Amino acid sequence: MEIMLRxxxxxxxxxxxxxxxxxxxxxxxxxxxxxYTVFEGNVIAGFQFVGFHNYAFLFSDPSFWQAxxxxxxxxxxxxxxxxxxxxxxxxxxxxxxxxASGLIRTLVFFPVVLPTVAVAELFxxxxxxxxxxxxxxxxxxxxxxxxxxxxxxxxxxxxxxVICTMDIWRSMGFYAVLLFAGLVDxxxxxxxxxxxxxxxxxxxxxxxxLPLLTPILFSSLIFSINGTLKVFDTVLALTxxxxxxxxxxxxxxxxxxxxxxxxYGYGSTLATALAVLSLFVTLLIFRSARSDVA
Amino acid sequence: xxxxxxxxxVDTQMSVAELxxxxxxSRRNLLTRVPVWVLIGLLLVVEIYPLLWMLLSSFKTSxxxxxxxxxxxxxxxxxxxxxxxxxxxxxxxxxxSILTVFPSLFLILLISLAASFALEVMKFRGxxxxxxxFLAGIMIPLQMVxxxxxTIYFQTGLINTRWALIITYTAFGLPLSVFLxxxxxxxxxxxxxxxxxxxxxxxxxxxxxxxLPMVANxxxxxxxxxxxxxWNDLLFSLTFISSDSLRxxxxxxxxxxxxxxxxxxxxxxxxxxxxVFPTLILYLILNQQVIKGLTAGSVKG
Numbered sequence: 001m002e003i004m005l006r007x008x009x010x011x012x013x014x015x016x017x018x019x020x021x022x023x024x025x026x027x028x029x030x031x032x033x034x035x036y037t038v039f040e041g042n043v044i045a046g047f048q049f050v051g052f053h054n055y056a057f058l059f060s061d062p063s064f065w066q067a068x069x070x071x072x073x074x075x076x077x078x079x080x081x082x083x084x085x086x087x088x089x090x091x092x093x094x095x096x097x098x099x100a101s102g103l104i105r106t107l108v109f110f111p112v113v114l115p116t117v118a119v120a121e122l123f124x125x126x127x128x129x130x131x132x133x134x135x136x137x138x139x140x141x142x143x144x145x146x147x148x149x150x151x152x153x154x155x156x157x158x159x160x161x162v163i164c165t166m167d168i169w170r171s172m173g174f175y176a177v178l179l180f181a182g183l184v185d186x187x188x189x190x191x192x193x194x195x196x197x198x199x200x201x202x203x204x205x206x207x208x209x210l211p212l213l214t215p216i217l218f219s220s221l222i223f224s225i226n227g228t229l230k231v232f233d234t235v236l237a238l239t240x241x242x243x244x245x246x247x248x249x250x251x252x253x254x255x256x257x258x259x260x261x262x263x264y265g266y267g268s269t270l271a272t273a274l275a276v277l278s279l280f281v282t283l284l285i286f287r288s289a290r291s292d293v294a
Numbered sequence: 295x296x297x298x299x300x301x302x303x304v305d306t307q308m309s310v311a312e313l314x315x316x317x318x319x320s321r322r323n324l325l326t327r328v329p330v331w332v333l334i335g336l337l338l339v340v341e342i343y344p345l346l347w348m349l350l351s352s353f354k355t356s357x358x359x360x361x362x363x364x365x366x367x368x369x370x371x372x373x374x375x376x377x378x379x380x381x382x383x384x385x386x387x388x389x390x391s392i393l394t395v396f397p398s399l400f401l402i403l404l405i406s407l408a409a410s411f412a413l414e415v416m417k418f419r420g421x422x423x424x425x426x427x428f429l430a431g432i433m434i435p436l437q438m439v440x441x442x443x444x445t446i447y448f449q450t451g452l453i454n455t456r457w458a459l460i461i462t463y464t465a466f467g468l469p470l471s472v473f474l475x476x477x478x479x480x481x482x483x484x485x486x487x488x489x490x491x492x493x494x495x496x497x498x499x500x501x502x503x504x505x506l507p508m509v510a511n512x513x514x515x516x517x518x519x520x521x522x523x524x525w526n527d528l529l530f531s532l533t534f535i536s537s538d539s540l541r542x543x544x545x546x547x548x549x550x551x552x553x554x555x556x557x558x559x560x561x562x563x564x565x566x567x568x569x570v571f572p573t574l575i576l577y578l579i580l581n582q583q584v585i586k587g588l589t590a591g592s593v594k595g
Binding site: 002004005006007008010011013014015017018019021022024025026027028029030032033036043089092096097104106107108109110111113114115116117118121122125126131132133134135138169173226229230232233236237250251254255258259264267268270271272274275278279282 | 330334337338340341342344345347348351359360363364365405406408409411412413415416417418424427428431433434435436437438439440441442443444445446448449461462464465466468469472491496497498500501522525526528529532533543544545547548559562563566569570573574576577578581
C-alpha cells in the first residue's frame with residue numbers, strides 16, 4: 001500500500017501533465033513578461049533595450065494615474081456593493097426566508113452565469129437616451145423628472161456608476177450564496193443561547209453572527225477585490241473605456257497599449273503594476289484579518 | 295480544507311429548521327415583515343425584469359423599437375430576428391465556442407483530476423509546494439501572461455487557431471480545479487482504496503475505477519464552474535483570435551451589435567438571448583450543484 005502510494009513514476013504520470021501545461025502557460029510567461037518591462041517594441045518591429053525607462057515613464061504618465069484612480073475607485077465601490085448587498089441578502093435568506101429561500105437564491109444567482117457582453121447589451125439599452133429613451137430615462141420621464149434625463153453612458157461620471165451598477169447587479173447573488181453557506185454553518189445552539197440571553201434582531205447579528213462570519217467575509221473581500229481590480233469585460237462591452245479615457249481601467253489601458261499601440265514593454269509594465277497592486281491589496285487584507293482575529 | 299459536503303448539508307437543514315422553529319416561537323410582528331417582503335419583491339423585479347424584457351425584446355420589430363415605449367410588449371412573435379441573428383454569424387460563433395470550450399473542459403478535467411489525486415491521495419515530497427504553486431495561479435492577473443503568450447502563439451503559428459484558446463483555457467482552468475478537486479479527494483475513504491489494493495488493483499486502476507466514481511459529484515461541479523468561466527471568456531478570445539470565422543460567442547456578440555449599430559435592436563437581442571438562455575437553462579437544471587461547488591471549496595477551504 002505505502003509503496004504503491006509513493007511510486008515516483010506514478011506520481012510523475014499523474015502530476016506531470018498538469019505541472020507541465022501550467023508552468024508553460026502561467027509562471028513562465030509571467031517571468032517573460034517581467035523581462036519585457038526593460039524593453040520597448042513588439043513582435044513584428046523588434047525589441048530595443050531601454051533599461052528602467054518604462055518604470056520611470058509609468059510614474060509620469062497621466063493616463064496611468066487616471067486608469068489607476070478609476071480601477072481603485074471601481075474596486076472599492078463594487079467590492080462594498082457586492083459583499084455588502086450579498087451579506088444583507090444572505091442574512092435575509094437565513095433569518096427571514098428560512099427554508100423558502102431556495103427559489104429566491106436561484107433567481108438572484110441568475111445573472112452570475114450570464115455572458116458579460118450579453119448583460120452589457122442589456123444595460124446599454126436600459127440606460128439609452130437616443131434614439132429612444134431606455135428604461136431609466138423613460139421612468140424619469142414618467143415621474144416628470146425630465147431635468148434628470150441624461151446620456152448615462154456618454155459622460156464619464158455617470159458611466160462610472162452604470163458600470164458599477166451592472167457589476168453589482170451581476171454578482172451580488174454569488175456573494176449572497178457564498179456568505180449564506182457560511183451562515184448556515186453557524187451552529188444553531190449558539191444563536192439559540194444568545195437569544196436566551198436576550199440578544200435579538202440587529203444586536204444578535206452585530207455581536208453574534210457577524211463575528212462568527214468574519215473568516216468568510218474576509219475570503220469574500222479578497223475574492224471580490226481581486227476580481228474587481230482586474231475588471232475588463234464589463235468596461236469594454238459597456239463603454240469601451242470612454243468617453244475619452246474616463247472609464248479606462250488598468251487592464252484596458254494595458255490592452256490598448258500593448259495591442260493597439262504595439263508597445264509590449266510599456267504594456268508589460270502596466271500589467272506588472274496591476275499585479276503588484278493586487279498582491280499589495282491582498283496582503284493588506286490578510287494582515288488586517290490576522291490582527292482582527294488575534 | 296476538510297471536505298464534508300454531505301454532513302454540511304445535514305447541518306444546513308437542521309440549523310435552518312431550528313431557526314424556523316425559533317421564528318415561529320418569537321411571534322414577529324407583521325409591521326416588520328411586510329416591508330421586508332416588499333423589499334424582496336423589489337429585489338426579484340430588479341433581478342428578473344431585465345432578463346424578461348430581453349426575451350420580449352428579441353421578438354420586437356424595429357418599428358416597435360422606434361415607436362413603442364421601453365416597456366411595451368411585442369405585438370407578435372417575430373422569429374425573423376432569430377433567423378437573422380443565427381444566419382448572420384451567431385451559428386458560427388456558437389459552433390466555435392462549442393469547439394473550444396468542450397475540448398478544454400475535457401483536458402482540464404483529465405489533467406486536474408490526475409494531479410489532485412496524486413497531490414491528495416499519494417505521498418511524495420514537495421506535494422505541498424506543488425499545490426501552493428497552483429493556488430498562486432488564482433491570483434495572477436491574466437494581463438501578465440497575455441503578451442508572452444501572444445508572442446509564443448505568434449511564433450509557433452498557433453495564433454488565430456482554436457488551439458491557442460484550448461491550451462490557454464486548459465492551463466488557466468487548472469488552479470481552481472486542482473484546488474476544488476483536492477478537497478473532494480480528501481473525503482474519499484482510505485479504507486476503500488486499501489481494499490482495492492489488497493484485491494490486487496494497481497495505482498492506475500485505483501484512480502480510474504475506485505477514486506473517480508467516488509468524486510463524481512466533484513467532477514460535475516468543476517465541469518460546470520469551468521464551463522461558465524470558459525463560455526464567458528472575453529479577454530483571451532479577443533486577443534488570440536482575429537478572424538471572424540473563428541470568433542467565440544462573447545467576442546462575436548461584441549462585434550454583433552456594432553454590425554447593426556443603433557439601428558437594429560431586434561436581431562441584436564435575439565443574438566443576446568441565443569447566448570444567454572443556454573447557460574441559463576443549464577444552470578437551472580444543475581443549479582444546486584453549481585452553488586454547492588462554488589461554496590464548497592472556498593468556504594470549507
